[in-house]
Amino acid sequence: MVNRRAAKPPNLTIGMTVYDRFYDMPATIDDIQGRLIFLRRPTGLTWMSRTVSVRPATLAEERQLKAIAKLHQQRIRATDQPAPQLAVRPHQPRG
Numbered sequence: 880m881v882n883r884r885a886a887k888p889p890n891l892t893i894g895m896t897v898y899d900r901f902y903d904m905p906a907t908i909d910d911i912q913g914r915l916i917f918l919r920r921p922t923g924l925t926w927m928s929r930t931v932s933v934r935p936a937t938l939a940e941e942r943q944l945k946a947i948a949k950l951h952q953q954r955i956r957a958t959d960q961p962a963p964q965l966a967v968r969p970h971q972p973r974g
Contacts, residue, residue: 891908891911891916891930891933892908892911893908893909893910893911894907894908895907895908895935896908896935896936896940896941896944897916897918897933897934897935897936898933898934898935898936898937898940899918899926899928899932899933900932900933900934901928901929901932902926902928904920905936905940905941905943905944906918906919906920906926906944907919907920907944909925911930914929914930914931915927915928915929915930916928916929916930916933918933920944920947921944921947921948921951921952922947922951
């Protein structure tokens with residue numbers, strides 16, 4: 880009989896970049912509560928996962944998360960700028 884309580888979760892810390900095997904994507908740890916981990920992506924997506932579902936991220940997965948954060952910031956800056964003003968000619972009736 881296997882004692883599941885004896886399985887020690889990996890050394891996880893808040894702020895660490897991990898890969899969630901269940902959701903198949905990297906994220907950053909926001910909080911740890913027992914066997915539950917609260918994760919977030921730079922886009923604002925947050926979710927809970929079990930400690931057994933995550934592992935430390937590889938360098939490539941960390942780079943992927945940083946690239947997503949950079950792209951997200953660029954898109955936010957692009958939408959914060961006012962729309963360009965178009966020159967509008969007054970309507971002149973044909974006649």
